[in-house]
Amino acid sequence: MSQETMLIGLAGVLASASPLIFAVIGETLSERAGVINLSMNGTILLAAMGGFAVAYTTDNIVLGFLGGMLIGALVALVVAFASITLQQSQVAVGFVLALTCRDLSYFLGNPYMGLPGPRLQALPIPVLSDIPVIGQLFFRHDVITYISFIAIFLAWLWIFRTRPGLMLQGIGEKPAAAYIRGANVNVMRYVYTIIGGALIGLAGPAFSLATRAGWMGTISGLDGFGWIALSITIFGGWNPVRGALGAYLFAFLQWLGLVLQPVLTQVPSQVLQVAPFPLMILTLLLVNIGNAEWVERTLAAMPESARKIFAKILRAMRTSPPAALGVPFERD
Amino acid sequence: MIKDRFGNLAYQLAALLLAFGVVSLILISVDASPSETYKNIFKGSFGEMRKFAEVLVAFVPLLLVTAGLLVTFSSGLWNIGVEGQVVLGAIATTWVYRLLLESSLPPAVIIALAILGGMVGGAIWAALAGILKVFGGVNEIFGGLGLNFVSTALTIYLIFGPWKRPGVASMSGTVPFPDEFSLPLLANLRISPWALVIAFVGIVVIYFMLQGTYFGLRLKAVGKNFRAAYLLGIPTWQYAMYSFLICGALAGAAGAVQVAAVYHRLIPSISSGYGYLGLMVAMLINYQALWAVPVALFFAALNIGSIQLPIVMKLDSSLSGVLQGVLVLFVLLAAGVRQKFGRKAQ
Numbered sequence: 067m068s069q070e071t072m073l074i075g076l077a078g079v080l081a082s083a084s085p086l087i088f089a090v091i092g093e094t095l096s097e098r099a100g101v102i103n104l105s106m107n108g109t110i111l112l113a114a115m116g117g118f119a120v121a122y123t124t125d126n127i128v129l130g131f132l133g134g135m136l137i138g139a140l141v142a143l144v145v146a147f148a149s150i151t152l153q154q155s156q157v158a159v160g161f162v163l164a165l166t167c168r169d170l171s172y173f174l175g176n177p178y179m180g181l182p183g184p185r186l187q188a189l190p191i192p193v194l195s196d197i198p199v200i201g202q203l204f205f206r207h208d209v210i211t212y213i214s215f216i217a218i219f220l221a222w223l224w225i226f227r228t229r230p231g232l233m234l235q236g237i238g239e240k241p242a243a244a245y246i247r248g249a250n251v252n253v254m255r256y257v258y259t260i261i262g263g264a265l266i267g268l269a270g271p272a273f274s275l276a277t278r279a280g281w282m283g284t285i286s287g288l289d290g291f292g293w294i295a296l297s298i299t300i301f302g303g304w305n306p307v308r309g310a311l312g313a314y315l316f317a318f319l320q321w322l323g324l325v326l327q328p329v330l331t332q333v334p335s336q337v338l339q340v341a342p343f344p345l346m347i348l349t350l351l352l353v354n355i356g357n358a359e360w361v362e363r364t365l366a367a368m369p370e371s372a373r374k375i376f377a378k379i380l381r382a383m384r385t386s387p388p389a390a391l392g393v394p395f396e397r398d
Numbered sequence: 399m400i401k402d403r404f405g406n407l408a409y410q411l412a413a414l415l416l417a418f419g420v421v422s423l424i425l426i427s428v429d430a431s432p433s434e435t436y437k438n439i440f441k442g443s444f445g446e447m448r449k450f451a452e453v454l455v456a457f458v459p460l461l462l463v464t465a466g467l468l469v470t471f472s473s474g475l476w477n478i479g480v481e482g483q484v485v486l487g488a489i490a491t492t493w494v495y496r497l498l499l500e501s502s503l504p505p506a507v508i509i510a511l512a513i514l515g516g517m518v519g520g521a522i523w524a525a526l527a528g529i530l531k532v533f534g535g536v537n538e539i540f541g542g543l544g545l546n547f548v549s550t551a552l553t554i555y556l557i558f559g560p561w562k563r564p565g566v567a568s569m570s571g572t573v574p575f576p577d578e579f580s581l582p583l584l585a586n587l588r589i590s591p592w593a594l595v596i597a598f599v600g601i602v603v604i605y606f607m608l609q610g611t612y613f614g615l616r617l618k619a620v621g622k623n624f625r626a627a628y629l630l631g632i633p634t635w636q637y638a639m640y641s642f643l644i645c646g647a648l649a650g651a652a653g654a655v656q657v658a659a660v661y662h663r664l665i666p667s668i669s670s671g672y673g674y675l676g677l678m679v680a681m682l683i684n685y686q687a688l689w690a691v692p693v694a695l696f697f698a699a700l701n702i703g704s705i706q707l708p709i710v711m712k713l714d715s716s717l718s719g720v721l722q723g724v725l726v727l728f729v730l731l732a733a734g735v736r737q738k739f740g741r742k743a744q
Contacts, residue, residue: 104539148730148731148734151734152731152734152735152737152738153734153737153738154730154731154734157476157539158681158730159727162681162726162730163723163727165719166719166720166722166723166724166727169716169717169718169719169720169723170424170720170723172714172716173424173428173713173717173719173720174424174428176713283714290547293547296540296543297540297543300537332559333555334554334558334559337551340547340548340550340551343544343547343551344544344548346544347540347541347544347548350534350536350540350541350544351530351534351535354535354536354537355535356535358533358534360533
């Protein structure tokens with residue numbers, strides 16, 4: 067492979083990861099606040115269909131993106147209402163919404179199947195795009211990909227470097243303590259779930275109006291991305307930067323599958339397409355195994371020096387969810 | 399108590415009406431007549447004996463999966479991997495059939511072995527999710543989801559790779575098995591009475607296991623309060639593994655029936671989403687085994703009846719999924735409203 071095609075491929079990886087990045091950041095914000103939005107897979111599909119439909123009928127691509135975000139926010143509102151106000155199982159409500167929104171997108175999207183519609187065009191940034199290698203990789207994308215770069219940084223800044231971000235961590239880790247410090251835990255959870263939902267919704271049009279333009283119904287190949295984004299959120303340890311790296315890794319593996327296709331002719335393409343999933347399970351295993359009880363016991367039984375090394379490796383890989391994730395908060 | 403029952407029923411009835419109301423609004427929004435649509439779904443599922451037989455064909459795997467999920471739900475586990483367990487059941491069944499294709503065993507024995515193989519296959523796949531959960535700390539939702547995708551890939555690999563049709567491989571699946579390998583079907587219908595028997599045995603066994611045995615009681619104790627059950631001396635992780643194995647075996651049986659009585663071969667979409675649908679049924683019946691039969695039948699009828707919609711009304715058949723989902727959603731919301739309301743009243 068020439069250097070040129072390699073660069074184009076890698077730039078494509080960065081672009082094709084952008085929908086996943088929005089979804090992962092959205093889920094990270096929601097889960098940081100203590101609410102699992104398990105509806106993600108359906109939300110993304112419904113927002114992809116809805117965003118395309120809006121952009122197609124109004125011929126306005128910005129409205130399409132806003133439509134996708136609105137759909138995501140509304141679905142998140144249902145999750146928030148059911149889990150915060152009614153204290154129902156977040157997992158149950160989210161799962162039902164995941165299936166319902168998916169089917170709704172196929173049902174309502176039927177008339178829009180395969181229509182040629184508007185899509186975002188690449189917008190090379192002057193000067194910067196002429197830098198060798200770096201320009202090719204980072205500065206010849208469409209607007210939504212640039213926004214995804216910025217979003218990673220802003221989300222990280224918000225969560226780890228601002229006062230409200232500190233409070234956000236508090237309502238997910240120790241809601242009672244945050245409440246004593248004056249945070250209105252449940253209102254904040256509503257706000258973050260809805261903002262997170264809007265970002266998850268943004269992933270939809272980022273597919274249907276940019277990276278995989280158009281609406282193809284059940285054969286769009288979008289079914290499954292929401293579940294991937296959920297796994298990446300865990301892989302990322304509820305950190306937007308590490309989550310974004312996970313999304314890039316996934317997009318890279320998918321690209322690698324395509325590149326290897328001519329080499330591994332005896333392996334059907336559908337198999338290579340799902341190759342990232344076993345790897346996902348493996349990474350989830352690696353980041354979680356430090357939490358398993360038998361690992362701790364084994365570690366304790368090890369000689370001092372070996373234990374230190376293993377404990378260090380495990381600690382570096384390990385991620386732990388916000389302590390109050392999925393637990394309703396009630397003032398006494 | 400009686401008043402409580404009545405109150406509960408009222409809430410569920412309200413949820414049912416609301417669900418149909420919302421779906422009707424969705425239908426009106428696409429210029430379709432709701433009454434016409436519901437009539438077509440009904441006609442498409444109960445209108446003729448042939449169609450009702452199709453409903454039963456869908457009902458069998460759905461009931462088996464629901465029975466299995468009642469066990470994992472009882473022990474507090476969210477076995478989303480059940481879809482992959484159905485798939486592995488189908489793969490294992492196909493594998494046993496292929497092994498015994500040339501054997502001189504009587505067909506009845508081969509079929510029984512194949513179904514048994516399917517149950518083992520499903521149980522093994524469930525055990526993987528269980529091992530990931532118990533020993534790897536990987537939440538069963540994510541382990542199961544990942545395994546679902548892997549199982550689909552495995553099916554496609556087998557169909558296009560080692561088990562491909564002589565000549566060219568295709569999405570239509572592997573070479574169909576000879577007729578004598580099929581569970582006997584009713585005359586002129588696609589439904590096998592044996593498949594129905596398997597499904598009913600499955601739900602009855604699970605009902606009695608959960609209601610009447612010490613094992614079931616301890617399983618529910620683990621589900622209600624993991625920590626307390628552990629402190630009381632129940633070997634919690636073993637019970638978690640048992641419930642995965644039982645659920646996987648039942649899901650595997652569902653996959654086995656798909657091969658042995660419906661498709662007579664392995665096809666790419668062999669599970670047809672029955673795993674996910676079973677999760678919905680289990681939630682809707684609030685994990686009470688008695689309701690599994692009517693609700694699974696109702697959901698199967700919606701699925702089969704909506705196949706008519708694209709032909710008769712140019713509507714997408716995914717409407718059945720929307721209706722099922724909205725229904726479960728409103729029942730969940732109604733339960734929440736009721737609990738909140740009840741708490742305030744006290």
